[in-house]
Amino acid sequence: MALTAAWESRGAEQEGGGGGVEPSRSGKGGNGEERIKREHMFDKVVTPSDVGKLNRLVVPKQFAERHILPRLLGGAARAACPGAVLRFEDGRGGGRAWAFRFSYWGSSQSYVMTKGWSAFVRDRHLAAGDTVSFCRAGARLFIDCRRRGAGIVASAPPTRLLVPAVVPQVVTLMPQRSTSSDERAPRGRCVRLFGVDLELAGAETLPLDLQLALMRR
Amino acid sequence: MALTAAWESRGAEQEGGGGGVEPSRSGKGGNGEERIKREHMFDKVVTPSDVGKLNRLVVPKQFAERHILPRLLGGAARAACPGAVLRFEDGRGGGRAWAFRFSYWGSSQSYVMTKGWSAFVRDRHLAAGDTVSFCRAGARLFIDCRRRGAGIVASAPPTRLLVPAVVPQVVTLMPQRSTSSDERAPRGRCVRLFGVDLELAGAETLPLDLQLALMRR
DNA sequence: TAACGGACCTGGTTA
DNA sequence: ATAACCAGGTCCGTT
Structure with a gap:
């Protein structure tokens, strides 16, 4: 089983997120992984429609063209990216990720x-006026949100956040048919110990003390 | 209240059609044409969407897989029958036929x-709550419909219930959904008596003996 | 251009 | 609780 710690510098969020970082799969703990700074891409204050039954988030064109399109096929034309699927890791850590179809x-x-998108809205109880925030660290994408009016402090993009450089796959160009289950599954339990978020991968054989720690939550 | 055999020969319909047993459209009276019994495949009480602007009829999966898929490519897999076109003759006779694209x-x-499909809806003035009925006679397919609540008896009381010598297959009447909502036609109860599946339309005022028969099941 | 047809998506309900 | 089904909806290309 794997156990990975993630620190974060991010300011408080209501949802209490610790900025998690997924382990590099290598497990070579001390590897010379260069740490890539997570940089802010864009925020959006979501509208009632964004969190309503339209099941879609309108991505402001500027943001889309500046931050997303360039990632798709090297910035190919609109028509070239029908059904692109972007995978965003949960900015709070925990190893969870969200896949959104991005289209024009x-x-x-x-x-x-x-x-x-609507799965994310539900899970995070996103409401009109809240802010979604998209970040990037190398090829990895992150999504997070904060409550409306949630502190000025929180809105500051993380000053520094170190993540492993090992890059998992990020973009899938979908002929798609997969449906359903895919990314919903949380990939491992997550626990905060001593102020540090830990992800438990392959939680089959937890040490007893950890099991206890988990039960206590 | 109406009581009608489930498989065929629905008796009179408002539209004047006998869902009827009309055999092959022979004409060639004396020929050695074997008369193939027209056997019922399935009914569906159409929903507002089925007759609305969506231009499609959802075919309940059971019916599709039991009655239609086997006809396509020898029961090949779903992927194997993209865009199949099925031709259904008008169950009332007259030589008219309807072609529907069937797909998954x-x-x-x-x-x-x-x-x-929408052409059929228009032509027959199909409305939500009405029932479409699909039959087969050998390789020939037939389609017919009847008005909601057209308790078959209402227009022309069947003097007697014709029981075919050979009881067609299971004749499951409708495992269909009962959407909690609205004005959907009350699904007739269904009961098997004497080895025959009977549909009870307008089950308000059952004769006592039938009520008993139902309770016994 | 408006309408139609084809594919896709989702939530409520049910098995 | 989970999974399947399907009614009702979307957008978009074609006609």
Whole structure:
């Protein structure tokens, strides 16, 4: 079993997130992984429609064209990225990730996140006026959110956040059919011990003391 | 209240059609045409969506897999029958026929009739709550419909219930959904008596003996 | 251009 | 509790 610690510098969030970092799969603990800074891409204060039953987040065109399109096929044209699926790791850590279909709706001339978005809204109880925040660390993408009016402090992008440079796959160009289950599964339990978020991968054979720690939560 | 055999010969319909047993459209009276019994495949009480602008009829999976798929490519897999076109003769006779595209929508895991369906809806003035009925006689397919609540008896009381010498297959009447909502036609109760499946339309005022028979099941 | 058809998506309900 | 089904909805290409 793997156990990985993640520190974060991020300010407090209501949801209490510790900024998690997924372990590099290598497990070579002390590897010479260069640590990549997580940099802020963009925020959006979500509208009622974004969190309503339309099941989509309108991505402001500027943000889409500046931060997302360049990631797809080297910035290929709109038509070139039908059904792109972006995977965003939970900014709080825990190893969870969200996959959103990203596409362009010609009818409204806007970029949207569709499939997968409403799951995030539900899970994080996102409400109109809250802010979603997208970050990037190398090729890895992160998503997080904060409550409306949640502190000025929190809104500051993380000053530094170290993550392993090992890059898991990020973008899938989907002929898609997979549906359902995919990314929903939390990939391992997560526990905060001593102020540090720990992810338990392959939680089959936990040491007893850890099991106890988990039960206590 | 009405009581009707489930498989065929629905007796009179408002539209004047006998769902009827009309055999092959012979004409060639004396020929050695074997008369193939028209056997019932399945019914569906159509939903508002089925007759609305979606231009499609959702075919309940059981029906599709039991009655339609086996006809396509010898029961080949779903993927094998993209865009099959099925031709259904008008159950009332007259030589008219309807062609429907039959396909599988992977995203919702459902079977549908698409192209051609709305023409049928228009022509027959199909409305939510009405029932479409699919039959087969050998390789020939038939489609018919009846008005909601058209307790078969209402228009022309069947003097007697014709019982075919050979009871067609299971004749399951509708494991269909009972959406909690709205004005959907009350699904007739269904009961097997004397080895025959009977549908009870308008089960308000059952004769006592039938009520007893039902309770016994 | 409006309408149609095809594919996709999702939540409520049910098995 | 989970998974399957499907009614009702979306966008978009074609006609």
